[in-house]
Amino acid sequence: MEYKDYYKTLGVARDATQDEIKRAYRRLARKFHPDVSTEPNAEARFKEINEANEVLRDPEKRAAYDALGGNWRAGQDFRPPPGSGGFHREFHFGPDEAAEFSDFFASIFGRELHTGADDHRRRRGHDQTVRISIDLEEAYHGGTRQLRLDVPEIGADGLVTSRARTLNVRIPAGVTQGRQIRLAGQGAPGLNGGHPGDLYLEVEISPHCIFTHEGKDVLLRLPIAPWEAALGATVSAPTLGGTVKLKVPAGSQSGQRLRLKGRGLPGNPPGDELVILEIVTPPAKTDAAKAVYLDMAERLHFNPRAQLGV
Amino acid sequence: MTRTETRIEGIVLDEGLTVTLSELTQLCGSSGRAVRLMVTEGLLRPKGERPEDWRFDGFQVRRARRAVRLQRDLELNLAGTALALDLLDELESLRERLRILEHQVGQRRRELP
Numbered sequence: 001m002e003y004k005d006y007y008k009t010l011g012v013a014r015d016a017t018q019d020e021i022k023r024a025y026r027r028l029a030r031k032f033h034p035d036v037s038t039e040p041n042a043e044a045r046f047k048e049i050n051e052a053n054e055v056l057r058d059p060e061k062r063a064a065y066d067a068l069g070g071n072w073r074a075g076q077d078f079r080p081p082p083g084s085g086g087f088h089r090e091f092h093f094g095p096d097e098a099a100e101f102s103d104f105f106a107s108i109f110g111r112e113l114h115t116g117a118d119d120h121r122r123r124r125g126h127d128q129t130v131r132i133s134i135d136l137e138e139a140y141h142g143g144t145r146q147l148r149l150d151v152p153e154i155g156a157d158g159l160v161t162s163r164a165r166t167l168n169v170r171i172p173a174g175v176t177q178g179r180q181i182r183l184a185g186q187g188a189p190g191l192n193g194g195h196p197g198d199l200y201l202e203v204e205i206s207p208h209c210i211f212t213h214e215g216k217d218v219l220l221r222l223p224i225a226p227w228e229a230a231l232g233a234t235v236s237a238p239t240l241g242g243t244v245k246l247k248v249p250a251g252s253q254s255g256q257r258l259r260l261k262g263r264g265l266p267g268n269p270p271g272d273e274l275v276i277l278e279i280v281t282p283p284a285k286t287d288a289a290k291a292v293y294l295d296m297a298e299r300l301h302f303n304p305r306a307q308l309g310v
Numbered sequence: 311m312t313r314t315e316t317r318i319e320g321i322v323l324d325e326g327l328t329v330t331l332s333e334l335t336q337l338c339g340s341s342g343r344a345v346r347l348m349v350t351e352g353l354l355r356p357k358g359e360r361p362e363d364w365r366f367d368g369f370q371v372r373r374a375r376r377a378v379r380l381q382r383d384l385e386l387n388l389a390g391t392a393l394a395l396d397l398l399d400e401l402e403s404l405r406e407r408l409r410i411l412e413h414q415v416g417q418r419r420r421e422l423p
Contacts, residue, residue, distance in 0.1 A: 169318050
């Protein structure tokens with residue numbers, strides 16, 4: 001197993017005072033708390049920080065850890081010194097964290113929960129939260145997502161091993177950014193026959209090349225020609241459900257919004273697609289095209305800056 | 311070892327979900343008293359007058375779970391937790407606005423020659 005450098009995890013010196021350790025822990029806990037942090041690996045970092053703190057904040061555990069010596073480097077292959085299995089029964093730590101601590105931690109301090117090995121109370125397993133990224137099409141149509149998870153498993157001997165697990169999860173149509181999906185009983189296993197925890201999936205919708213999403217609404221910038229804007233036209237517009245015909249009213253301008261009711265993400269009620277018009281001018285590369293523009297300039301007497309007073 | 315499970319259905323925590331006080335305490339691993347304090351603080355806003363009539367929607371469930379974790383892990387008091395949650399909500403909605411605006415600006419830039 002890998003040696004863990006708890007001092008490095010908390011970013012403190014080996015001779016740090018208990019106050020310095022506490023301050024470092026508090027600062028990192030705020031930074032990497034999964035409910036606050038946007039760091040991609042916040043959950044794992046937060047666990048590491050807690051494990052380091054569990055050892056270093058307690059002078060007895062810190063002394064036992066220090067007794068391993070200061071020449072170890074993080075990640076180095078570690079074998080517990082002979083006989084260390086005997087002393088770990090003296091250590092106490094909270095049941096909530098213990099099951100999630102590393103094998104390295106367990107090799108020094110054991111996994112006995114709470115008040116020692118005699119505690120056989122049933123405990124519900126931990127809830128877990130996993131972020132999943134889906135694309136807008138998947139949010140629109142719904143689908144099945146395969147998830148690979150590392151799940152801690154507690155054997156009859158109380159030892160924790162890790163097990164890879166694959167889940168096929170249904171993504172309901174109409175799920176939106178930031179929503180959580182609760183999978184009852186799919187979290188960490190319980191202790192002593194306790195119920196397993198729940199697994200929460202937090203949905204993140206990945207960027208799309210033409211659409212943006214705002215809740216259940218879908219936004220699209222739709223390019224139109226000047227004459228379509230001026231005279232009105234029926235044009236094709238993409239939606240998540242396929243191409244539809246959209247009526248552009250005469251006299252439309254760039255930035256104007258048209259609403260395609262019910263063409264957003266499904267739901268009750270479904271979202272809309274908001275089409276933002278964007279007038280695109282044709283290039284004037286040929287003599288014929290230039291002539292058209294010059295003709296317009298001559299006949300229309302149009303000052304687009306009239307509102308600016310110039 | 312890998313085990314593949316059949317397709318699992320989840321429940322989306324949104325306005326379509328409603329839970330009672332006792333269901334909420336189970337979902338966030340908290341006591342009824344702790345939830346009542348969160349309601350008194352205005353941190354949670356259930357529908358219904360008396361605790362036995364309270365109904366929490368999926369958003370309130372998410373908020374309650376977050377509140378419980380923040381209180382426990384960062385040793386925040388109730389007022390501090392409420393403030394943190396409000397600021398996190400605001401941060402989230404600002405990030406959303408930014409994402410939408412960035413997308414629109416990016417699209418415009420691509421259209422320039």
